[in-house]
């Protein structure tokens with residue numbers, strides 16, 4: 001099994017190209033099921049999760065094509081999906097269990113084919129992550145849904161789903177996306193209240209609009225959709241990954257360095273950029289570039305409270321915990337989205353971090369120096385936090401179970417090496 005070996009090696013400097021967002025490309029790939037015409041996506045990141053989604057779509061009968069030479073090559077990286085050949089409506093357990101975003105085929109399959117069978121994704125390291133809100137939204141749109149033998153089985157009552165007014169009980173990114181994709185082909189108007197407002201939802205809506213959907217209010221808590229009978233071919237550029245970008249900026253801050261992110265989307269990152277400034281970084285924005293400079297200073301600890309967008313994202317919590325581990329002072333971290341998203345704490349403690357956890361709150365007191373140790377990644381962002389800690393620890397840190405990392409970071413070791421880090425993959 002592959003591992004990453006990272007050696008503390010002074011400040012990071014230079015430019016890093018940000019990839020397309022995992023959390024945008026996955027729902028958008030699922031949205032290609034909504035039309036029998038080809039949809040081309042650009043700025044597609046070369047991630048394990050993208051390959052899993054490709055397998056899910058191919059399992060349904062769609063054709064997914066890309067040029068392996070150019071795949072993962074930044075803005076020009078293209079994937080085309082042709083769903084005209086879809087002949088199955090079943091997303092099997094073997095694929096869904098490895099990537100819960102596969103549940104996002106539920107809405108598109110129901111909307112286009114009137115039926116869907118999607119395995120329940122199950123829990124994962126960060127929490128139980130149920131899909132009840134997805135199911136309730138499908139029911140509001142006129143689907144009969146049962147859960148049998150570990151599968152969500154859904155059927156439209158008539159030929160098509162019916163537009164409806166649906167209010168999400170709590171804000172959910174995935175349930176908003178599933179409902180949005182289902183509603184674009186429903187008969188009549190749908191209003192989705194208490195919708196999630198993440199930039200990746202806006203990107204999905206923009207792609208659906210390019211495919212001919214009528215959507216208003218995306219990026220606000222109320223999305224209105226006027227259903228159309230069919231969607232058509234389109235080309236769409238996937239929005240930049242704000243979490244990948246934030247991860248590199250935190251790495252630079254921790255190492256007291258100075259870096260510039262390129263092809264990023266600063267306007268989607270206010271909460272993270274504000275916290276970096278609070279930590280003592282000089283952050284300037286110029287179009288798609290974010291420049292962060294620590295001027296050689298040690299970062300200051302910051303308090304973090306995770307909540308739905310536009311508040312501070314849970315997917316950046318572990319990285320800021322790593323920052324607090326070596327910062328001046330103490331920071332309080334409150335995790336409000338997932339019940340079990342402190343799995344990185346015990347591994348950071350192995351590197352010498354001073355962290356006390358009480359329920360959903362962690363108090364982190366910065367230490368002058370972390371000391372390298374073998375550590376185990378438990379989930380995607382936990383993996384990132386361990387690499388960041390390893391970058392500033394004294395000695396060689398070996399991070400095991402990096403398959404989590406490959407789900408969501410394209411070539412992280414090459415990108416960090418390009419910034420001057422000493423990091424490599426070992427077998």
Ligand SMILES: CC(=O)N[C@H]1[C@@H](OP(=O)(O)OP(=O)(O)OC[C@H]2O[C@@H](n3ccc(=O)[nH]c3=O)[C@H](O)[C@@H]2O)O[C@H](CO)[C@@H](O)[C@@H]1O
Pocket residue numbers: 022023024026101127128129130131132133134135170171172173174175196313314315337338339
């Ligand atoms: C592929 C993708 O985009 N993943 C992101 C998405 O996950 P995901 O879409 O799974 O996260 P949600 O926004 O749905 O989850 C928010 C909260 O709602 C709960 N919930 C969700 C659905 C449901 O049916 N019932 C229910 O109780 C969850 O357990 C969680 O406590 O948003 C999360 C929150 O920003 C991010 O951490 C993930 O990176």
Ligand SMILES: C=C(OP(=O)(O)O)C(=O)O
Pocket residue numbers: 023100101315380381408
């Ligand atoms: C939790 C995450 O992703 P997923 O929903 O794909 O598990 C993440 O990106 O940090």
